Amino acid sequence: MIPEPSTLELTRCASCHLRFLPNDGPCPRCGSRDCTIYAASSMGRVLAATELQYPASGWHAPHPLALVELEDAVRVLAIEEGSLPEVGTLVRVRRDGALYRARAPTPE
Amino acid sequence: MTVHVASVGMGRFGKRTEGLIDLAAEAANLALEGVGRKPIDLVVVGSMLAEGPHGREALLPRLAGRLGLESASGFRVDSSSGTGGMAFHAAVLALETGRYERALVVAAEKMTDRSTAEITKELSAALHSSEVAAGATMPGLAALVTQRYLAAHRVSLHAVDLAAVHARAMAVRNPNAQFQKAVTVEEVAASRPVALPLRLLHCSAISDGAAAVVLEKGAGPASVLGLGQGLDALRLVDREELTTFAATRSAARRAYEAAHLTRKEVEVLEVHDAFSPFLLIHLEDLGFCGPGEGAKWFEKGWVGLDGRLPVNPSGGVIGRGHPIAATGLTSIAEVALQLRGEAGAHAVARAPKVGLAQTVSGIAAHNFVTILGRSAA
Numbered sequence: 001m002i003p004e005p006s007t008l009e010l011t012r013c014a015s016c017h018l019r020f021l022p023n024d025g026p027c028p029r030c031g032s033r034d035c036t037i038y039a040a041s042s043m044g045r046v047l048a049a050t051e052l053q054y055p056a057s058g059w060h061a062p063h064p065l066a067l068v069e070l071e072d073a074v075r076v077l078a079i080e081e082g083s084l085p086e087v088g089t090l091v092r093v094r095r096d097g098a099l100y101r102a103r104a105p106t107p108e
Numbered sequence: 109m110t111v112h113v114a115s116v117g118m119g120r121f122g123k124r125t126e127g128l129i130d131l132a133a134e135a136a137n138l139a140l141e142g143v144g145r146k147p148i149d150l151v152v153v154g155s156m157l158a159e160g161p162h163g164r165e166a167l168l169p170r171l172a173g174r175l176g177l178e179s180a181s182g183f184r185v186d187s188s189s190g191t192g193g194m195a196f197h198a199a200v201l202a203l204e205t206g207r208y209e210r211a212l213v214v215a216a217e218k219m220t221d222r223s224t225a226e227i228t229k230e231l232s233a234a235l236h237s238s239e240v241a242a243g244a245t246m247p248g249l250a251a252l253v254t255q256r257y258l259a260a261h262r263v264s265l266h267a268v269d270l271a272a273v274h275a276r277a278m279a280v281r282n283p284n285a286q287f288q289k290a291v292t293v294e295e296v297a298a299s300r301p302v303a304l305p306l307r308l309l310h311c312s313a314i315s316d317g318a319a320a321v322v323l324e325k326g327a328g329p330a331s332v333l334g335l336g337q338g339l340d341a342l343r344l345v346d347r348e349e350l351t352t353f354a355a356t357r358s359a360a361r362r363a364y365e366a367a368h369l370t371r372k373e374v375e376v377l378e379v380h381d382a383f384s385p386f387l388l389i390h391l392e393d394l395g396f397c398g399p400g401e402g403a404k405w406f407e408k409g410w411v412g413l414d415g416r417l418p419v420n421p422s423g424g425v426i427g428r429g430h431p432i433a434a435t436g437l438t439s440i441a442e443v444a445l446q447l448r449g450e451a452g453a454h455a456v457a458r459a460p461k462v463g464l465a466q467t468v469s470g471i472a473a474h475n476f477v478t479i480l481g482r483s484a485a
Contacts, residue, residue: 021345023238028346047350048255050303052248057229059243067252067345075345077242077252087259098241 005094008042010074011035019074043105044070046089049080066102068093078102110483111203112328113321113444114210115142121317121429121438122286123220128158128167132216133174135318135434139212140175143322150202150211151175151182154195155433157217157230171214181208188234189382190469191215192319192436193476199323200332209325215438216318217431227314231432234470236343247311247383249344249471251303254385257351258305261400263388265305269296270406272309272384278413278420279427281454286315286429310384315429319438330444331483333462334367335476336360342473351400353472356393360466363477364395371395374479375460376446377417378439380468381424390466391419394477414457421446421454436467440478447480 011022015032019040026033047067055063064080068091078093081103085091091102117138124131132153140148151172158167168184187194192215199211219227232240239249258265273293279285291309299308323332338358341347348354364370371394379390388402396417397405405411411419422428422442425435443463445451462481469475 021343023343023346028341028343048252048259050248050251050255050305051301052243052245052251052303053301054224054228054245054303055243055248056232056240056245057225063243063248065242065244065248065252067256067350075350077239077244077345079242087255098238100242 006042007039008070008093008095009037010040010072012038019072021074021076040074041071042093044068044076044091044093046085046087046091047075048087049085051084066091068102076100109204109206109325110327111200111323111325111332113330113480114324114328115139115322116441116444116450117142117320118284118438118441119318120284121315121431124316128155128216128218129170129174131218131316131318132171132214135216135320136171136175136212136214139320139322146210148177148210148212148322149180150199150208151177151180152185152195152199152211152213153182154185154191154215154437155217156186156188156191157219157432177212187469187474189380189432190436190467190474190476191433192438193440193467193478194436196321196437196440196478197335197337197476200335203323203325211323212320213323213437214318214320215434215436217433218316219314219431220316224314238343246471247306248303250383251306253350253471254305254383257385257389260351263400263403266293267388267403267406268310268385269293271381271387272296272426274406274411275381275384275420275424275426278454279423282422282428285423285427286313287423287427306383312382312425312430315431317429317431317434319434319441321437321441321444327483329482330447330480332478333369333481333483334363334365334479336362336366338475340473344471351389353389353393353475355472355475356390356466356477359475359477360394363479367479369462369479373462374417374464375458376421376443376456376463377419378422378442378463379420379424379466380435380439381420381426382430382468384426386468387419387424394464394466413454418456421451421456436476439465439467440480443480447482
């Protein structure tokens, strides 16, 4: 089994110090383009989770989505891979191309 | 310069056999009749879904041609579900330049000729592309906001059910509303899941419809007292807060400042409840109560026609139906009807002097607040 990565790439703004999920544009708070990618913990807690009975095209129902707050206080919208988590559940988030996926961490 | 709503035109919302131009023309003609077909020198139209496979491009010249208004100037606006609010604001700002005398504002949408899957895909244009790529839809993101809101403020879903019941009860009095049957709290709680905690009866419906107003220079019972807009991050994860809409708060602050009023003077409210829980959040963001206190308004029944503050006497978006672009203008038009004493069976008990309409684009990325009331010239 491939080990789950313990880090996730996030962005830090050099101007206002906001940490945010990588995007194609400038810092969402101050507009600065002086932003750098850094490796952060991939662990986070579920803020909210739902199963979409009518997901966007290309996905099958029920489609589980979770809003996760990472340890660096950055939020990510992730596709949940296990059973739908309760609010507050600890999950590990990994990047999968343009997507993010979350699941409860594998026991050591 | 003062501008006022001189007339209002709306047809029935719901599944209609007519096309987009027919629906827009129906509402526009009602509004034009209301001012005795006085000359119009500006036409502002709004529609989100007008393009696409149905050949509805050139909405403005088509509609102007149908109405015999080719001599007017005009423009078309689009801000997804906030389009109607944007169209109204654009027309007011244009009249305030002094360049125009009288404006016709029309916002219309034709939706029921497309499948739910097609509509869902087209409405996703109002979301961030990364959210859509992850499978999110408008109700899906609304469900996440709702769950966060309920958890953060320890609010019971029952209060959200009550907000849906309220909307449908109000709609029964509005002959234009899509839904003419009230629902019980049990029916809301038992309706099929869309994206829990949101169920079908918490969500607004696909609908056809249009609204129109004529705006004139000068004062009247429905004068424009204040306008405000607010923007927020399109991507939900970039927002500073998830249980409140910053775009409403900034729009409201600007509108109250422009009107030299506070929320205490607002006597009727029409807000954008595309999803029932948003009713609670809007009450909080517009300053009527603190964070998490919106639930109390529905639990105590303060929102009825004779309540402390009548909220969505038209039935709101849940009760009226949600023809996307038309909704924002409909909310403003409904406030104007209340102020002009023309609301009929859904008139609020105490004739209001000041009313507020709020409109939301997408998941509250670009919101509009409009305050109308009687003003000196």
